[in-house]
Amino acid sequence: xxxxxxxxxxxxxxxxxxxxxxxxxxxxxxxxxxxxxxxxxxxxxxxxxxxxxxxxxxxxxxxxxxxxxxxxxxxxxxxxxxxxxxxxxxxxxxxxxxxxxxxxxxxxxxxxx
Amino acid sequence: xxxxxxxxxxxxxxxxxxxxxxxxxxxxxxxxxxxxxxxxxxxxxxxxxxxxxxxxxxxxxxxxxxxxxxxxxxxxxxxxxxxxxxxxxxxxxxxxxxxxxxxxxxxxxx
Numbered sequence: 486x487x488x489x490x491x492x493x494x495x496x497x498x499x500x501x502x503x504x505x506x507x508x509x510x511x512x513x514x515x516x517x518x519x520x521x522x523x524x525x526x527x528x529x530x531x532x533x534x535x536x537x538x539x540x541x542x543x544x545x546x547x548x549x550x551x552x553x554x555x556x557x558x559x560x561x562x563x564x565x566x567x568x569x570x571x572x573x574x575x576x577x578x579x580x581x582x583x584x585x586x587x588x589x590x591x592x593x594x595x596x597x598x
Numbered sequence: 599x600x601x602x603x604x605x606x607x608x609x610x611x612x613x614x615x616x617x618x619x620x621x622x623x624x625x626x627x628x629x630x631x632x633x634x635x636x637x638x639x640x641x642x643x644x645x646x647x648x649x650x651x652x653x654x655x656x657x658x659x660x661x662x663x664x665x666x667x668x669x670x671x672x673x674x675x676x677x678x679x680x681x682x683x684x685x686x687x688x689x690x691x692x693x694x695x696x697x698x699x700x701x702x703x704x705x706x707x708x
Contacts, residue, residue: 489640518696528641528686528698541695575640586631587688587696589640 487512489590491576497596503564506593510557510578516540517559518587519551522573534559563595571597601625602689602699610705611677619672619702621687627697628690630663630670635684677706 490509498504510517518541519531530543534553553559557578563570573594577587602623611617621630629648633641645654647663647670654661658681660673670687687699 520698527700530696530698577640586643586646588643589633591638592640594638 489576489578489588491574491590491593493593494591495594495596497598498566499598500566500568502566503562504566504595506561506574506576506595508559508561508576508578508590510559510576511580511588514578514580514588515557516579517553517557518577518579519559519561520575520577521545522575522592523571528575531561566597568597571595602687602697604685604687604699604702606702607700608703608705610707613678613706613708614676617674617677617704619674619685619704620669621671621689621699622669623689624668625689625691626667628667630667630690631688631696632661632670632672633686633688635686636682641684641686674704677704679706679708682706 489511492507508517516535518533520528521531522528531545531549532539532551533541537553548564551561573592575589575592577589579587602621605620629646631646632644634644635641645656645661647654647661650665650667652663658675662671674681682705685702689697
């Protein structure tokens with residue numbers, strides 16, 4: 486079974502621009518979560534989508550948004566990029582019978598200049 | 599905020615040594631996971647512990663969940679360079695929430 490895939494793997498953007506990241510979960514997984522990872526703040530939860538609905542949301546500004554499609558693929562959008570948005574963005578999926586076990590993709594490394 | 603503190607934050611040891619990483623919280627979790635992350639990759643699940651006092655072994659790695667389900671430890675015996683990475687604990691609470699620890703960066707020197 487294929488793992489979680491994320492595209493693109495690397496991205497360089499300029500302050501003020503917007504960016505869209507994509508995540509394809511493991512086949513059959515309906516939950517997709519997004520995380521931001523930085524050296525200073527560690528791994529922080531952005532939001533979770535389940536069956537096209539946002540189920541949980543972390544403490545991030547409204548510039549960060551997401552959506553999930555009927556095939557469970559998910560996108561995350563960041564508008565009006567700031568230098569502090571430079572980070573590794575990780576997507577994770579999980580199936581039914583959840584015990585907190587998530588399967589992560591390789592991440593998208595976003596650099597804002 | 600359900601904070602998971604890991605200690606130590608950084609650990610550098612020689613190959614063959616033993617080590618223990620701790621994950622502590624003031625909150626009770628229904629389950630706790632340990633992940634390992636290598637540079638440029640996403641975290642990979644190592645184990646899930648559910649019952650207070652539970653001990654699980656994965657080759658040279660031993661995981662323990664505290665009796666009160668507020669803390670956990672990871673013990674590595676005879677560390678190898680392949681164990682190098684960022685170790686993360688994550689606690690599950692209600693409402694499908696998962697909280698990640700601050701991380702322990704382990705370097706095993708050949």
